[in-house]
Amino acid sequence: MMKPIAAMRQSIRLRKMRIDGHGDLEPVYVWDALVRLTHWLIVGSIAVLAVTGYYLGKPFAQQPGPAGAHFTTGWIKVIHFYGAIVFSLAVLTRVAWIFLGPRRSGWREFVPTTKERLRHIVGVIRFYLLIDKDPPMAVGHNPLAGLTYLFVYMLYGLLVLTGFALYSVNAPTSYMRMWQFLLPIFHGAQGARWLHHVTMWVLLMFVTAHVMISLLVSRTEKNGTLDSIFSGYKYLPKDRKADDE
Numbered sequence: 131m132m133k134p135i136a137a138m139r140q141s142i143r144l145r146k147m148r149i150d151g152h153g154d155l156e157p158v159y160v161w162d163a164l165v166r167l168t169h170w171l172i173v174g175s176i177a178v179l180a181v182t183g184y185y186l187g188k189p190f191a192q193q194p195g196p197a198g199a200h201f202t203t204g205w206i207k208v209i210h211f212y213g214a215i216v217f218s219l220a221v222l223t224r225v226a227w228i229f230l231g232p233r234r235s236g237w238r239e240f241v242p243t244t245k246e247r248l249r250h251i252v253g254v255i256r257f258y259l260l261i262d263k264d265p266p267m268a269v270g271h272n273p274l275a276g277l278t279y280l281f282v283y284m285l286y287g288l289l290v291l292t293g294f295a296l297y298s299v300n301a302p303t304s305y306m307r308m309w310q311f312l313l314p315i316f317h318g319a320q321g322a323r324w325l326h327h328v329t330m331w332v333l334l335m336f337v338t339a340h341v342m343i344s345l346l347v348s349r350t351e352k353n354g355t356l357d358s359i360f361s362g363y364k365y366l367p368k369d370r371k372a373d374d375e
């Protein structure tokens with residue numbers, strides 16, 4: 131019996147022959163401009179929010195003199211809030227697009243509703259464990275990735291809600307005090323602060339795995355998945371089953 135790694139290498143070679151030689155793959159437009167734009171706006175704002183948020187959790191810059199003379203932590207807070215505006219609006223837009231946009235950007239990409247998609251989750255896990263040499267074919271997100279993204283969107287929601295709850299503490303006179311109703315839900319400002327902080331680390335764990343898996347998939351599957359989040363196109367077999375299109 132062929133060893134799993136040898137089987138995977140052979141499968142890669144066969145796939146490469148198909149792509150280079152026979153052209154039986156075709157470009158399929160999977161991610162519309164809004165999905166790609168919001169992905170990269172969210173990535174950019176998370177980078178800003180994680181760096182500034184880490185500092186806000188542990189403001190290590192020690193400067194002598196009155197705070198008004200340098201205002202370091204104040205400026206970092208301002209940058210955090212601008213990042214928060216971009217992040218919240220991009221998340222809100224993408225969530226609205228789940229219901230208003232084309233089918234490929236919709237909720238079925240995240241929630242496995244068919245028996246086939248549920249079965250494919252097992253198939254993807256078997257592929258990652260090197261039990262199967264090929265992953266099940268997916269036009270959009272593979273069902274395991276889709277389910278993970280559902281969890282990621284929940285993390286986004288938690289960051290936004292705990293963030294606005296924290297903001298309301300220092301906004302007793304502006305309209306932003308309307309978010310104060312969130313504070314008891316999170317057991318006050320300290321509870322919200324703790325959850326806001328921990329959620330950042332959980333999100334950063336996902337990001338590490340997500341980038342590594344994107345690079346791995348780009349190396350093994352060679353169907354343009356990594357490219358697709360820039361160009362919108364994947365390269366898929368012409369004779370694929372039209373299961374989820």
Ligand code: HEM
Binds near residue numbers: 294330
């Ligand atoms: C990916 C998104 C975000 C990340 C990674 C993030 C990260 C953080 C971290 C680590 C802290 C420090 C918490 C601590 O004290 O230990 C913080 C503080 C804070 N964040 Fe965020 N945040 C995000 C989004 C938001 C959003 C959407 C808002 C909405 C307004 C927000 C508002 C705040 C506020 C008000 C504070 C408290 C600042 C203070 O100490 O006065 N954050 N953030």
Ligand code: HEM
Binds near residue numbers: 176224271341357
């Ligand atoms: C803060 C960092 C990141 C986060 C939170 C993140 C999150 C996500 C989410 C939620 C999706 C689903 C998109 C949707 O349908 O709305 C996605 C898709 C994708 N992301 Fe990221 N991403 C990050 C960074 C990156 C980076 C740096 C790369 C490239 C190396 C990347 C490559 C991809 C690819 C290729 C897809 C589509 C893959 C698929 O079909 O499942 N992401 N990402």
